[in-house]
Amino acid sequence: MIGTLRSELLKLRSTRTTLLLFVTMVALVALVVAMHVLAPSAASLATRSMQLRVFQVGSGIGMLFAGLVGAISITAELRYGTIRPTFLVSPRRGPVIAAKLVVGLLTGIIFGLLSQGIMAAAATAAFSARGVVNTLGTGDYVQILLGGAAAAPLWSAIGLGIGAVVRNQIGAIVGLCAWALLVESIVVGFVPSFGRFLPGASGLALAGLNDNGKLLGPAAGVLVLAGYAVITAAAGWAMTVRRDVA
Amino acid sequence: MNPAKESDVQQPTYAISEPVESPPDDQAAVSCRELTKQYGEVVAVDGVTFSLRRGTVTGFLGPNGAGKTTTLRLLLGLAEPTGGEALVFGHRYRELVEPIRRVGAVLESTDFHPSRSGRDHLRTLALGAGLPLSRVEEVLTQVGLGTAADRRVKTYSLGMRQRLGLAASLLGDPELLVLDEPANGLDPAGVHWLRGFLQTLAAQGRTVLISSHLLAEVAQTVDQILIIDHGRLLASGRLDDIAANGRTLEDVYLELTSGDES
Numbered sequence: 001m002i003g004t005l006r007s008e009l010l011k012l013r014s015t016r017t018t019l020l021l022f023v024t025m026v027a028l029v030a031l032v033v034a035m036h037v038l039a040p041s042a043a044s045l046a047t048r049s050m051q052l053r054v055f056q057v058g059s060g061i062g063m064l065f066a067g068l069v070g071a072i073s074i075t076a077e078l079r080y081g082t083i084r085p086t087f088l089v090s091p092r093r094g095p096v097i098a099a100k101l102v103v104g105l106l107t108g109i110i111f112g113l114l115s116q117g118i119m120a121a122a123a124t125a126a127f128s129a130r131g132v133v134n135t136l137g138t139g140d141y142v143q144i145l146l147g148g149a150a151a152a153p154l155w156s157a158i159g160l161g162i163g164a165v166v167r168n169q170i171g172a173i174v175g176l177c178a179w180a181l182l183v184e185s186i187v188v189g190f191v192p193s194f195g196r197f198l199p200g201a202s203g204l205a206l207a208g209l210n211d212n213g214k215l216l217g218p219a220a221g222v223l224v225l226a227g228y229a230v231i232t233a234a235a236g237w238a239m240t241v242r243r244d245v246a
Numbered sequence: 247m248n249p250a251k252e253s254d255v256q257q258p259t260y261a262i263s264e265p266v267e268s269p270p271d272d273q274a275a276v277s278c279r280e281l282t283k284q285y286g287e288v289v290a291v292d293g294v295t296f297s298l299r300r301g302t303v304t305g306f307l308g309p310n311g312a313g314k315t316t317t318l319r320l321l322l323g324l325a326e327p328t329g330g331e332a333l334v335f336g337h338r339y340r341e342l343v344e345p346i347r348r349v350g351a352v353l354e355s356t357d358f359h360p361s362r363s364g365r366d367h368l369r370t371l372a373l374g375a376g377l378p379l380s381r382v383e384e385v386l387t388q389v390g391l392g393t394a395a396d397r398r399v400k401t402y403s404l405g406m407r408q409r410l411g412l413a414a415s416l417l418g419d420p421e422l423l424v425l426d427e428p429a430n431g432l433d434p435a436g437v438h439w440l441r442g443f444l445q446t447l448a449a450q451g452r453t454v455l456i457s458s459h460l461l462a463e464v465a466q467t468v469d470q471i472l473i474i475d476h477g478r479l480l481a482s483g484r485l486d487d488i489a490a491n492g493r494t495l496e497d498v499y500l501e502l503t504s505g506d507e508s
Contacts, residue, residue: 003373003374003375003376004373004374006373007370007371007373007374010366010369010370010373011359011362011370014359014362014363014366014367014369014370015359015361015362016361017361076359080356080357080358080359080360081354081356081357081358082357082358082359082367084324084353084354084357085357085371085414086370086371086374087323087324088322088323088324088345088346088349088351089345089346089371089374089375090374090375091323091339091340091342091345092340096374244319244324244325244326245319245324245325
């Protein structure tokens with residue numbers, strides 16, 4: 001099992017994909033924070049709800065990219081055929097999925113912490129530059145950092161499960177992006193009573209965002225999100241163990 | 247009368263004087279018994295039974311789509327049989343404790359991440375198998391890829407990819423090698439290298455099962471053959487017995503599989 005874990009860590013480090021994802025994530029976080037800080041008037045930016053909203057966009061990006069890391073960890077093997085040598089070396093497939101899950105969780109924590117940290121620092125600096133009084137306290141910052149660091153790895157598990165079920169790399173990536181960037185915000189916007197139970201919204205709740213009471217509390221958020229992670233990862237595991245490798 | 251039906255009932259007329267024997271399971275490197283794989287309506291492998299003694303070099307012949315690759319995937323635990331069984335060293339592949347130390351396989355020449363280096367590809371496999379990383383350097387030398395090992399695989403020629411696949415199959419210093427079309431796409435120099443390589447493996451007493459449709463190439467390397475078409479085993483036996491009485495391996499192969507090459 002340790003060997004399988006080390007193998008998965010090396011797979012993650014030995015291509016440029018992870019670095020590319022990380023750089024893209026940082027650039028996107030910086031971009032959306034800048035847009036949300038520069039666009040609104042100073043008066044609207046002074047409200048606590050608006051300031052929290054600035055953090056919402058960045059949190060979603062961290063979760064999405066952690067999800068992509070999880071999805072790519074399995075779909076890249078299917079796409080390039082390395083799944084065959086992988087399963088020849090480790091014919092018991094359960095431990096391979098478990099190792100991918102662990103590596104994805106670790107990467108998710110790092111992605112979550114860094115994207116939230118960059119976002120919080122950029123937003124704080126931008127508020128200060130525009131002369132807006134920062135209403136967020138230490139507790140808010142802790143929740144933004146730790147909540148984001150908890151939500152991202154759970155999204156990585158969801159991504160792994162989706163990837164293992166969908167199997168097509170482009171399909172999984174496009175699906176996750178469309179879901180996180182488009183579908184959820186529409187559902188949350190129009191049917192918040194339902195939308196707040198979706199994985200993106202519960203992840204944002206975990207990072208301390210409230211969206212004028214539309215979202216769940218952090219405790220409920222972590223439970224709902226963990227539920228999605230367990231269900232999707234289990235589905236991916238079951239599919240991988242049972243299906244033939246082409 | 248439907249000519250396709252006629253070929254369907256063709257029996258293995260070349261399972262002759264000394265067929266590929268059926269040694270006791272614990273002595274066989276490979277044994278398939280009534281192995282069957284069905285995908286919906288399509289029967290890819292249809293009741294295939296054979297077994298290979300240790301130390302033999304066997305050519306697995308048949309047209310494209312005959313069921314060779316499916317048989318090998320069933321043997322290696324990548325797919326589950328619909329019926330029958332396929333065993334390596336008397337066990338299902340998935341039940342072997344450290345399969346990579348007993349069986350090495352190359353199934354596709356393209357099973358690499360294009361932006362991972364050859365060395366890192368081998369390292370991920372060695373780590374997963376619990377093998378020392380020094381084995382990676384040894385097999386790189388063995389296949390002559392040492393100088394290119396740090397380049398990304400996308401820069402490799404097809405011949406280099408075949409060598410990298412072979413290097414991966416040798417990581418565990420296995421007793422049995424299963425190679426699916428290892429000569430595909432190789433230039434003459436590559437084929438020459440591969441022939442010498444296979445002969446070295448055979449001389450070391452390893453068991454080799456090699457699928458191919460390069461008959462002349464196979465005839466130079468193997469000592470027994472299996473011919474499969476439409477998922478059915480049509481002939482099995484020693485090469486000397488099958489290609490006898492003035493008939494070449496090609497004559498026998500074309501007769502058995504006639505009308506299938508499209």
